[in-house]
Amino acid sequence: MTRTTSPGxxxxxxxxxxxxxxxxxxFYWILRTALSGNTALVENPSSPLPTGFxxxxxxxALGMQSTEEAIAQGGAGASLDFxxxxxxxxxxxxxxxxxxxxxxxxxxYAFARLRWRGRDTVFGLFLAGxxxxxxxxxxxxxxxxxxxxxxxxxxxxxxxTMFMTPFAVFFLRQFFLNLPREVEEAALLDGAGKVRIFxxxxxxxxxxxxxxxxxxxxxxxWNDYFWPLMVSYSDSSRVLTVALAVFRAQTPQAGTDxxxxxxxxxxxxxxxxxxxxxxxxxxxxxxxxxxxx
Amino acid sequence: xxxxxxxxxxxxxxxxxxxPLAALFIAPALLGFLVFLLWPTLRGIWLSFTRFNLLTPAExxxxxxxxxxxxxxxxxxxxxxxxxxxxxxxxxxxxxxxxIAVLLQRLxxxxxxxxxxLTPYLVSNVVAGIVFLWILDTQMGxxxxxxxxxxxxxxxxxTDETWAIPVIALINVWxxxxxxxxxxxxxxxxxxxxxxxxxxxxxxGEWRMFWRVTLPLLRxxxxxxxxxxxxGSFQVFDTVAVTTMGGPANATNVLQFxxxxxAFGRFQFGYASAMSVALLVVLSAITVLQYRLTRAGHSDLx
Numbered sequence: 166m167t168r169t170t171s172p173g174x175x176x177x178x179x180x181x182x183x184x185x186x187x188x189x190x191x192f193y194w195i196l197r198t199a200l201s202g203n204t205a206l207v208e209n210p211s212s213p214l215p216t217g218f219x220x221x222x223x224x225x226a227l228g229m230q231s232t233e234e235a236i237a238q239g240g241a242g243a244s245l246d247f248x249x250x251x252x253x254x255x256x257x258x259x260x261x262x263x264x265x266x267x268x269x270x271x272x273x274y275a276f277a278r279l280r281w282r283g284r285d286t287v288f289g290l291f292l293a294g295x296x297x298x299x300x301x302x303x304x305x306x307x308x309x310x311x312x313x314x315x316x317x318x319x320x321x322x323x324x325x326t327m328f329m330t331p332f333a334v335f336f337l338r339q340f341f342l343n344l345p346r347e348v349e350e351a352a353l354l355d356g357a358g359k360v361r362i363f364x365x366x367x368x369x370x371x372x373x374x375x376x377x378x379x380x381x382x383x384x385x386x387w388n389d390y391f392w393p394l395m396v397s398y399s400d401s402s403r404v405l406t407v408a409l410a411v412f413r414a415q416t417p418q419a420g421t422d423x424x425x426x427x428x429x430x431x432x433x434x435x436x437x438x439x440x441x442x443x444x445x446x447x448x449x450x451x452x453x454x455x456x457x458x
Numbered sequence: 459x460x461x462x463x464x465x466x467x468x469x470x471x472x473x474x475x476x477x478p479l480a481a482l483f484i485a486p487a488l489l490g491f492l493v494f495l496l497w498p499t500l501r502g503i504w505l506s507f508t509r510f511n512l513l514t515p516a517e518x519x520x521x522x523x524x525x526x527x528x529x530x531x532x533x534x535x536x537x538x539x540x541x542x543x544x545x546x547x548x549x550x551x552x553x554x555x556x557x558i559a560v561l562l563q564r565l566x567x568x569x570x571x572x573x574x575x576l577t578p579y580l581v582s583n584v585v586a587g588i589v590f591l592w593i594l595d596t597q598m599g600x601x602x603x604x605x606x607x608x609x610x611x612x613x614x615x616x617t618d619e620t621w622a623i624p625v626i627a628l629i630n631v632w633x634x635x636x637x638x639x640x641x642x643x644x645x646x647x648x649x650x651x652x653x654x655x656x657x658x659x660x661x662x663g664e665w666r667m668f669w670r671v672t673l674p675l676l677r678x679x680x681x682x683x684x685x686x687x688x689x690g691s692f693q694v695f696d697t698v699a700v701t702t703m704g705g706p707a708n709a710t711n712v713l714q715f716x717x718x719x720x721a722f723g724r725f726q727f728g729y730a731s732a733m734s735v736a737l738l739v740v741l742s743a744i745t746v747l748q749y750r751l752t753r754a755g756h757s758d759l760x
Contacts, residue, residue, distance in 0.1 A: 173664060177564075180557070181566070181571070184558060184561075184575065188577060188632075188636065191578075191589045191590070191593060194589065194593060195589055206598060210598045211603040268486040271486065271487065272484050272486075275480045275483040280480075281481070282477065290491070291491060294495050297495065298689060298738065299693075300737075301738050302495060302498040304498075304717075304721055304731060305499070305731075308512065324494065325490075327490065328489060328490020328491070328494065329486070329491055331491075334487060359479055363483075384580060387582070390695075390696045390699070391695050406584045406696075410584055410588075413588055423592055423595075423598070433584075437580040437581060438577070438581070440580070441576075441580045446573075449569065449576055452644070
């Protein structure tokens with residue numbers, strides 16, 4: 166159809182190639198630095214391969230080195246336990262995703278399929294909630310979480326986004342509205358209750374949008390930094406993003422422990438990158454699918 | 459159950475009286491909405507009219523916080539830093555995302571390439587910030603090694619007042635451009651192929667087709683994406699917090715970072731809330747203005 170070797174096409178492919186390189190090179194650089202030794206990094210800053218190969222960076226990030234060992238290799242020697250933070254991130258992200266999607270789906274069902282007084286008013290209120298940027302609610306929510314005595318707890322981190330987001334409700338309601346009513350009516354005639362219909366008929370039919378939304382919610386929760394930074398003060402509730410920033414702030418005397426910091430960065434980024442490898446197609450399509458979030 | 463029985467006996471197309479069941483289904487979400495969205499929003503506005511240090515009860519002070527804000531040079535510097543960040547971030551990101559989206563649409567429909575451009579979106583702003591802190595390090599960063607190899611002096615990317623804001627803006631372009639490109643790509647998919655075929659019959663090349671077909675038909679999607687990314691851009695915090703901490707000399711003290719410092723560094727929650735309200739007003743104004751200007755609701759596809 167089109168000429169395949171026109172100068173325009175060659176230039177376009179070159180541009181695409183450049184974009185891919187700029188996109189992916191930083192990831193390689195994390196790996197290359199994480200596998201390098203700090204002393205060797207000073208001597209060979211531009212070596213494309215790991216220089217002075219060592220797993221010391223990972224050992225420091227995972228709290229597997231003694232203080233003396235860590236300081237000798239250019240670390241800060243402060244105790245860090247990325248296993249712990251990994252667990253905390255997993256717990257909060259899972260809690261937020263599972264509860265938020267379930268409760269939002271239930272509300273969406275009530276808005277789309279049940280008849281009750283005040284339905285449109287409440288839905289209008291939820292829609293208005295879309296207009297409030299999350300960031301505006303953070304300070305007052307911090308005050309509230311403090312009053313509830315939940316500062317420095319995983320529940321405190323999860324609570325504000327655990328029940329709903331206006332977007333999730335809006336998005337799922339739209340999906341339920343577009344489902345044909347016949348299936349439910351058949352189930353109703355069979356004598357099934359509406360609770361049963363929701364869990365056994367509608368929710369399974371909504372598997373695709375629910376999964377899509379779950380993956381996006383999980384990524385957002387996992388990558389959140391500002392809110393956990395406000396709420397978390399100690400290891401017991403520290404999530405990966407906050408831990409990484411703490412690691413970055415502990416500068417050893419000899420200068421930043423780049424090897425350890427990049428190892429920690431890799432540990433923090435890896436779970437989402439693996440998730441992406443496993444279901445890249447779903448995530449890529451979900452962006453077009455959910456459209457504007 | 460009674461609900462099921464009554465629904466089964468009446469015509470099933472018009473079920474009535476779902477009140478108790480609806481209350482049960484809506485309860486968790488409504489609780490979350492009232493407690494963690496509506497109440498904090500109202501409380502945030504209320505706190506902006508008070509003096510509040512978190513330890514003693516909030517004390518109403520009328521418009522004092524707003525008066526202070528108008529006379530606070532750091533607030534205005536901070537506003538300026540935020541606006542320059544947004545202009546660079548959104549300007550570069552929108553053009554780049556449009557370019558990537560068009561390449562993904564017109565050059566190749568490769569699903570692999572779509573995944574590749576999205577990869578940075580999967581890592582947090584914190585990760586992105588720290589990686590570029592390392593790459594752009596003045597003494598040891600590979601970025602500066604390349605700069606030196608090109609025969610130029612080392613550039614203190616994140617420690618120089620003029621460089622810091624543009625560099626932070628570009629770091630965030632790196633993380634978000636793929637996501638924006640995929641949103642625009644979805645918009646491009648909605649343009650019927652016949653439009654391009656017709657343009658080609660008329661002898662139009664790719665360049666002309668971009669300006670005559672793609673851009674006009676993409677306008678509604680572009681407008682919505684622009685509003686959305688701009689609102690996100692104004693809330694920049696993470697990258698600043700891990701790379702420059704607002705420095706050097708307040709050059710990157712963006713609004714959200716200043717608000718955070720005011721609240722958690724100096725415990726002036728009242729003043730911090732007033733600045734939050736200011737940001738809220740700016741964001742709402744942008745939404746309304748941009749929506750009007752770009753006639754976002756209308757599509758030329760009809």
